[in-house]
Amino acid sequence: MAPSLLGGAARTRGAVLDLIRAARTVSRVELAARLGLTAPAITQVVRDLIANDLVVEVGHGPSTGGKPPTLLQLNPQARYGVGVHLERNTCVVVVVDLAGSPVSRKTVPGAASMAPQRMLPIVASDIDSLLTASGVDRDKVVGVGLVTYGPQDWPTGLLLTPQPTPEWMGYPVAEQLTEILRLPVRLDNDANAAAIGEYWLGSVDPRSSYGCIYMATGIGGGVVVAGKVYRGSSSNCVEIGHVSLDVDGDPCTCGNRGCLESYAGPPAVIQQALATPELARRLHLDPHRTDVLADFARITTAASAGDPAARALIEQAARYLGHAAVTLTNLFDLDAIVLAGPSFGPAVAMYQRVIQAELDQRWFSRHAHPVRVLPSANGDDAAAIGGAVLVLQNELTWPS
């Protein structure tokens, strides 16, 4: 047999570990069969994983004639990842174990109008204090996934946006936070992170191709194919919020016209609600307030409680999202679309129903297979959890 390409050993080890993780318990015989490896090869890889404390033996499975097989399981406490979802208003920090389960979390104030030089030491100290409070040994932390908006220079960990202040543009956030924390830090965008979190936590078929629509203040997207985030040229994808719904629509700050965000993004829907004075009064919407997430939550809460005007607004926004989801699916050919992020909130079932109906009627290859619309398994923390999962995945299973 010819030798594998560079990284073959690490790739094999990663594939074995990922399969043990996904299967929860599995025997060496099953691993060998599913990965097409010989028994001695599996024995060697598993010995190495056990020596590194990543995998443990947990009793025996049913005999298939001979000696009952020893079952293997991930040791969730072997390693941890930290996820930080940094936004203008809030910053969520989570610690996630090797199985992808959050072991602790906290929400702290966001970047507001602070420059990165001031904000990053605060983030570092929030991470340190959460690790201490949760009793996680720092030596077991493989790294930090810092998740925020794009565009980004993903390989080098720079932001290419002057949000929230001009100092962030081009600032080496990943490198600086690495230096302060003495832990590897990877930068990524919220929607990519939320998308991979769904894979790791098992709410979608691991072999499938699926998209994630992530809605907080803006609307982002991510696509995962066979367990890996689709990156394109520079990982500045999948910008579903800037899919145009109207070639002659209003100009968007991005340079395009008629972007989805300007029809269905929370700030746009809040403006639509403010245009109905009675609804604005009923929901205590204040045109001078800047807390988009809180105002939008009032609308989604009212819609899901049956307020007809709020419901009409959310259903219309969901149709626009559904229209963009059809374009996403016509281009990427997906099995599923996951709705993630805090802004779906209590109206997630309403969005799910409307977007599903749009796809069922309109996506191009609906006679080839259906596309399922699902709520995220990871709730409001999907992006932060995903950030931690990206670090675990990158260090342990699929170096990207």
Next chain:
Amino acid sequence: MAPSLLGGAARTRGAVLDLIRAARTVSRVELAARLGLTAPAITQVVRDLIANDLVVEVGHGPSTGGKPPTLLQLNPQARYGVGVHLERNTCVVVVVDLAGSPVSRKTVPGAASMAPQRMLPIVASDIDSLLTASGVDRDKVVGVGLVTYGPQDWPTGLLLTPQPTPEWMGYPVAEQLTEILRLPVRLDNDANAAAIGEYWLGSVDPRSSYGCIYMATGIGGGVVVAGKVYRGSSSNCVEIGHVSLDVDGDPCTCGNRGCLESYAGPPAVIQQALATPELARRLHLDPHRTDVLADFARITTAASAGDPAARALIEQAARYLGHAAVTLTNLFDLDAIVLAGPSFGPAVAMYQRVIQAELDQRWFSRHAHPVRVLPSANGDDAAAIGGAVLVLQNELTWPS
């Protein structure tokens, strides 16, 4: 070193062969360095490729101190692929050598309204006669790439469309043609084929992510990432012709509204030209004729010759295509977009300029990197050549 996953040997061999193909001439030392393999490993793989006549030694490169290195080159006559681009009006058959260069081609009448039971034996005999005429040994033909429209059941080689006649819907075209020809046949869509043809023939950087817009009667798309066609769930992508430009637009036969094809597809532009009687008369457009490609060619020819009315129509169509190209790029993050297919014709430079301008102004991450718009290197036969390349690639380098 741990063993590689199943297929590691074939993957290594494929990677070496693809690198020799792309490099044109290369030494064993360079191969080892670029693939991260040891010298003995490369020696073994290359010995096998030479024994199979796929690679030949062609003299020596410059010495870097010691013995001058022996250079390796692909043996283009070692294997051939056949590409068939089957459409309603025409059927293009090409024979392509291992280097991706067409060695012979012919155009025969398309499927018209024939059922597959009648058409496939005709295609088989066209392939046989072209192979005979071009003196290619049938034993050296690795297979046939049959390229046509979608949707398709790609893994099994079925069409999921009743075009051109209802009998084609669900008919096992790949299996039946395999049986008649006694050669492996793979079904794919025209835009995916055209896209991979660009990779193999070197008009784009092989490490890049790029899209292809393929325009014949309809408008299709394909995306290639690091040398592989993006397939999504079922390879029913990338349907750029059904990107909606207007959420409230006219219904399309696909079920969606405001699709790009209904603004910028050749039949739509011909309708726009017919609405200007003077232009229709000048170009001899006949509302009762059904040869879309010929009528559209009259418009693109007039536009490129400076006819103001024709030019205005094509520039407007190009802006619509540019708008969809922005959506494609916002979702896939591409380095380049290749324009392929017969309908760009003599107006390809006009399309290229307008689409480039749209991308330069509107794509979301334009501050991260530019997106280049290029004409196809493979001319009107891009889809047929790509079909042959897909078969060569699949059999020899990257089994998919």
